[in-house]
Amino acid sequence: MSAVLEGRALSKRYRGGDGSFALQDVDVDVQPGEIVAIVGRNGAGKSTLLKLACGVTTPTTGTLHRAQRVAPLIEVGAGFHAELSGRENVGVNARLLGMSGRQVKRRFDEIVEFAGLGHVIDRPVKEYSSGMYMRLGFAVAVHTDPELLLVDEVLAVGDLPFQVKCLDRIREMRDGGVGILFVSHNLAAVADIAARCLLLEGGRLECAGQPNEVIAAYHKALERPAPSSGGVVDVDRGSPGLSLLDVALVSPLTDETPVVWQPSERAELRLRLRADVDVASMMLGFQVNSELVGICQRWHPPSSAVGPMRKGDVVELRLALTLALAAGGYSIDVAAATADFSRTLLNKPSAVSFAVAARSSSRGPIDLDPALTVIAVQPVPLPS
């Protein structure tokens, strides 16, 4: 079987832009039955690559062959009209993705059942939650019998059971011979389902290969300033009072940063701060964010924890954590203010990001590190 997507030396420069390449000299292949993930920070060219793959735009240079039936997941809000019912929107959306009227009729019930929206399918979609929107959009796309499915951050919306269902469906489609190109910040999902992974950085293909290796490279790349921003950028440029000299999330056992953390693993956030002004007292704040469910925990130690600092003083801190988290991508924000909150001293969103691996047969947003022990089985006395 031939590739469902084969791009060679793809470059894209947007007309009317600043003349820089959004994508430069990128090769991409997706075979039938293969899941290929694209990772990279915002602006790295991931969306441009997806646009080329689905054919809405053409490469400036390079060649692209693709399968006939390509299903993009239409992003929330783009394909749906708020005033129309779910039923009508399915009809419009499915036809936009190349389904015929007959196919829509035949698969309608299946689509609605997959989305789990049978009870509201005749209500206008403006009454839907964003998760319900996404479910309907995903349901339509996966029922168009594509040869190539393009998935853009579908796992960022929707509740956890539906995300699990989506991933299951993606695996099922892969097993059925569909090629899948998958863009995600959810590194755990990438590591979990992708056969190959591409890392884009500043429009170029940084590396490609085994997901775990590429994710490790991505973590490395994240420690460098974005290439598009040009030159060296201080990690906390503009912070008025404190500089974040370095920060890392490491395992206290190995002193290293694993590619993917195990659920309920112990971790340590190690950071060094330098005072750029005299600081009498400060309030530190930490916030752990999940890509799936938002804020997991926000916490600040007592303001007396870090004593007065004089200009130039450097303080080294370690925050011990148990990553009682379900599979997914996470980030930690670090912030500091004067004790009376009159002045922000440091604000560093996503100071570190990390991914937690899946625990088998576990569902839900957190991980309680469950362990089952069977103490004894008391046999029922046999009737005499």
Add this chain to the structure above:
Amino acid sequence: MTQTLAAARPDAVGPGSSGPASGHLQTRGNRSPMAPLQWLDLVRVLSVKNFRQRYLRSKLGVIWALIQPLAQAGVLSFVFLKIFKVHSIPHYPLYVLSGIMAWQFFQQSVVGGTSAVVDNAGLVRKVAVPKITFPLSVVGGVLLVFVLQLVVLLTGAAVTGTLDATTPALLALSIVVELPLTLGFAILFCAFHVSFRDIRFLVESTLLMAFYLTPVIYDPTRLPPSYRSLLRWNPMDGVLSLERAALLARSVDWTAVGVSAATAVVLLVIGVPLFIRRAGDFADEV
């Protein structure tokens, strides 16, 4: 199984046609994955969607499509018949109503069609359907409104007793001329509107003036001959002549109809290939 999209513009073209080559890239032609019938079905569904969403929020819904022109015709009839005491046009209320409805079809189609690609930016960026689908389905949606209005016009003609055997043929012909004319303008303007957003305002204000240069509220046959022949260059003149011949048993100005039809053909012959050529960049520009 696979389709070659080497540098061609896969979504810019209509079903079955092939895209132009660009730059130094090898092009081996390409086909849109959509069959023509399937594409027409998409245009139909999107037209109905456009029609429905226009009136969905209002309590009276699609009745507004009738109330609006009826009220406008009512006011104009009152002003002309009662205040100015102009009685030179027989059945003036129906005369002006038919003019308003046909004009609104033209005006709303051209204005909506001009910005159709920009208004559907979300889809244009995401789904590889032929871009011409968007102006077509805007015009399609307005056409459905007009078809509804025709029922009112025919009822009016039945009341005034001006229906005759030629009515169906002439009415059909008026649509056969007006629809491509409307599409021609919409597609041509839409092709440029994506890069030059001023087009929309230009079109809106030009149409505002064009309303008075079109015999919507007055009778062209009563103008001095020199103005009359000048007015024939307005492509909507022929359309209105046909429509009123159908509904009010007036005579057809075939010269004006010829001008309308020729304009429609010229616009489409120029506009469609131009649109297709420019459509390749729409996804990047919207």
